[in-house]
Amino acid sequence: MAATIIAKLTALHPLPEEDKALLKSVVGAGRLLPASSDVVREGDRSQVVHVIIEGQAYRYKLLPDGRRQIIGYLVPGDFCDLFGFLLKRMDHSIAARTPCRVAHLTEEDILVLQKRPMLARALWWSSLVDGAILREWLVNVGRRTADKRVAHILCELLMRLQVVGHAGPNSFRLSLSQTELADTVGLTTVSVNRAFQRLRQTGLISQTSRDITIPDVSALMDYAEFDATYLHFREPNDTRPDDRSANRDETTARAGPET
Numbered sequence: 001m002a003a004t005i006i007a008k009l010t011a012l013h014p015l016p017e018e019d020k021a022l023l024k025s026v027v028g029a030g031r032l033l034p035a036s037s038d039v040v041r042e043g044d045r046s047q048v049v050h051v052i053i054e055g056q057a058y059r060y061k062l063l064p065d066g067r068r069q070i071i072g073y074l075v076p077g078d079f080c081d082l083f084g085f086l087l088k089r090m091d092h093s094i095a096a097r098t099p100c101r102v103a104h105l106t107e108e109d110i111l112v113l114q115k116r117p118m119l120a121r122a123l124w125w126s127s128l129v130d131g132a133i134l135r136e137w138l139v140n141v142g143r144r145t146a147d148k149r150v151a152h153i154l155c156e157l158l159m160r161l162q163v164v165g166h167a168g169p170n171s172f173r174l175s176l177s178q179t180e181l182a183d184t185v186g187l188t189t190v191s192v193n194r195a196f197q198r199l200r201q202t203g204l205i206s207q208t209s210r211d212i213t214i215p216d217v218s219a220l221m222d223y224a225e226f227d228a229t230y231l232h233f234r235e236p237n238d239t240r241p242d243d244r245s246a247n248r249d250e251t252t253a254r255a256g257p258e259t
Contacts, residue, residue, distance in 0.1 A: 001053050001103070002027040008077030011163040012129065013122040026090045026113060027051065030103035039080060039094040039102060041210045046090050048104040050080035055100030056175045060183070061092050070184040072134065073157065077164045082110070082127050098175050125232065132230040141186045144225065147195040147210055149185040149205065151224035154212060171213040 002024040009015060009023075033039065039050050039057060057072050059072035059080075071092060074080055080094050085107045096102075098109075114120040133156070140152050157174070161167035182189045199205045200224045204220045206213045214220050221228075 001029050001101070003064045004053060004076035005051060005103075006077075008162045009119075009126060011067070013118065015118055015122060019122075020121040022116060022119070024114065025105045026105060030054075030101045033096045033102055034101045035096055035098050035100075036160050037057050037096050038181070039096060039100070040084075040090055042090055042093045044090045046081055046084040047086065048106055049082060049084060049110055050094065050201055051103040051105060052076055052078050052080065053101040053103050055096060055098040055124040057094055057096045057100055058180070058184075059092050060194050067185075068183045070180060071137070072130070073160075073184075074169040075160050075164060076166060079123075079126060082123060082130075085110075097180070129230075129232050132232065136230045137184075146185070146191045147198045148224050149187065150181065150192060150195040151199060151220055152226050153181065153184060154199075154205065154214070155224050155226040155228075156231070157218075158212075158214065158217070159231060159233070163233060169174075170215070170217050173212065174207075174210050174212045 002020075005027060006015070006020050006023055010020075015023075030051070033055075040046050042061065054076055055077075057074040057080065058070050059074070060068050060070045062068055075095065081090070110123075113123060136152075136156075140149050144152060146195075154174075158167055158170075158172055161172045162169075162182060166172065176184075178189050178192045181187075182192045187191070187195075196205075196207065199220075200207060203215060204223055206215065220226075
């Protein structure tokens, strides 16, 4: 059941087999949640860390008048609230978009995982990427045109789902309604519908029901001004730690053992 979590974390940072085995033992089978149910609600005291094993979810906030802003997507392998147990109350809600299998990790589980240096770095990296995605979404909503906002979201979902084996080279299933996309990119459903029409008419995407195909991924990325750097995924064949770790190891080796 931990396969998607391992895939997500190793896309960010290499992990030894012992760390992968520890993740498998800690994560367990999780439990099933029906679509549209809340994983956690704003104002709750969260005493566990939720991890999406299967399915898709999203973060959201509700305004007093009932309007909703979606502030993050969660795909298989994502930690919903990695250090949420440190907070007195949750400041946003998380809902299952599709039927989801969700693992519950305790604070003690996270502390055990963080005793492994490579695994601790991968967890920190994952948390930093969550912040990077939120910053990119702010730029998307604040500065891009309607069709580019939608195109950018499609590019991001393609890459994030590819990493955990839930998308092909140029296609994926869009498990979101146009209303939910509108609540994501700050548009009306009419504007989102028109954006999809323009993307289809220009040949940048094709769509059959919820299945999205991107004939030329590079062309859609160029159009959306999509730069995947903010996702911080490693190259597929890169099994090395980052340069800073290597430099520290080299410095320690030159210095020799402490006396």
